[in-house]
Amino acid sequence: xxxxxxNPRYLITVTGKKLTVTCxxxxxxxxxxxxxxxxxxGLRQIYYSMNVEVTDKGDVPEGYKVSRKxxxxxxxxxxxxxPNQTSLYFCASSYETGTNEKLFFGSGTQLSVx
Amino acid sequence: xxxxxxxxxxxxxxxxxxATMNCSYKTSINNLQWYRQNSGRGLVHLILIRSNEREKHxxxxxxxxxxxxxxxxxxxxxxxxxxxxxYFCATGGWSASKIIFxxxxxxxxxx
Numbered sequence: 001x002x003x004x005x006x007n008p009r010y011l012i013t014v015t016g017k018k019l020t021v022t023c024x025x026x027x028x029x030x031x032x033x034x035x036x037x038x039x040x041x042g043l044r045q046i047y048y049s050m051n052v053e054v055t056d057k058g059d060v061p062e063g064y065k066v067s068r069k070x071x072x073x074x075x076x077x078x079x080x081x082x083p084n085q086t087s088l089y090f091c092a093s094s095y096e097t098g099t100n101e102k103l104f105f106g107s108g109t110q111l112s113v114x
Numbered sequence: 115x116x117x118x119x120x121x122x123x124x125x126x127x128x129x130x131x132x133a134t135m136n137c138s139y140k141t142s143i144n145n146l147q148w149y150r151q152n153s154g155r156g157l158v159h160l161i162l163i164r165s166n167e168r169e170k171h172x173x174x175x176x177x178x179x180x181x182x183x184x185x186x187x188x189x190x191x192x193x194x195x196x197x198x199x200x201y202f203c204a205t206g207g208w209s210a211s212k213i214i215f216x217x218x219x220x221x222x223x224x225x
Contacts, residue, residue, distance in 0.1 A: 004156075035215070042202065042217035043157075058212070090156060102147060103204075103213060105156035 002027045006091050006106035013081055014114050021076045021109045023091030031094045032074040033058070033103070034066065036087040043090065049074055081113040119216050120203055126222040133190040135219040137203030138183075145206040146179055146186050147213070150199045157202065160188075190221075198223045 004025045013019055025032065033048040035058075045058030049068040063085055065077040074093075078085060089109045094101040121136045137146070145164045149157040163170045163179045163186070170177045176189040190197055200218045207214070 033213075040217060043215040045212060045214070048212070088154060092157075102159035102162055103149075103157070105158070107156045108154065110154070 002104070004091055004093055004104050004106040006089075006109050008109060009107065010110050012112045012114065015082055016080050019078050019081060019111075021078075021089060021091075021111070023074045023076065023106060024072050025074075025091075025093040025104070026072065027093065027095075027104065028071065029093035029095055029104070030071070031101070032068065033092050034064070034074070034076050035090045035092065036060065037090060037108075038087050046076070046089075081111075083113050085111065086113045087111060120201070120219040122219060123217070124220040124222070126224060127193060129193055129195060129223050129225055131193055133193050133197070133221055133223075135188045135201050135221070137186045137188070137216055139186075139203075139205050139216075140184065141205075141207065143181075143205045143207060146177075147204045147206065148175075148177060148186075148188050149202045149204060149215075151202065151218070152199045160201075193221075193223050195223050195225060197221060 007022045030051045034046040035043040037043050044060045046064050047066040049055045052068055052071050055066050055068050091106040092103040094103050119138050127133050147162045148160045151157045161172045161177050163177050174191045179186045200220050202215050202218045204213045204215045
């Protein structure tokens with residue numbers, strides 16, 4: 001089944017403790033992206049990747065890192081999480097550049113930073 | 115930066131009625147997409163309309179695009195309880211990097 005898999009689904013952590021949210025897609029998509037969703041703000045793009053080893057900042061990249069060593073995986077790293085990073089996170093992918101292609105979303109990761 | 119702004123923010127209608135949601139955006143676009151989100155789950159793509167198209171249909175969905183007014187509308191006909199969800203418009207620009215989402219419309223269908 002074609003899907004984008006995110007893990008974990010829920011995560012509670014403390015300020016400053018490094019964490020990684022994994023994202024994997026099995027559709028051979030070139031484009032992958034991370035979004036955060038906060039009440040009243042919709043989805044805001046954190047980072048995106050056009051292909052392996054090609055990543056760039058979205059609208060809210062501060063406090064986050066990503067890597068794209070393999071086509072299927074695009075982990076989101078929070079080196080030193082802070083409470084303002086408490087949010088619902090989504091990974092998404094699409095076939096090509098992401099402008100004329102629909103995005104496939106993962107099920108989301110609800111992160112709470114205490 | 116938010117590109118699309120949905121209107122209304124929330125909508126409650128009776129089952130069987132039609133639901134109309136609007137989206138306005140600010141800059142030139144390549145395409146506009148609509149997504150549905152059920153209660154904190156991942157977004158599901160509904161329909162994509164390109165900038166050179168004016169109207170598109172998919173089942174009970176009808177989308178219009180007016181590039182001169184920088185606006186789009188999503189019409190769901192003969193609504194069902196299962197249509198209860200949040201609906202987001204998303205604009206794709208000419209840069210091959212971004213699809214920007216609006217803040218969404220929460221649709222509730224009353225039985």
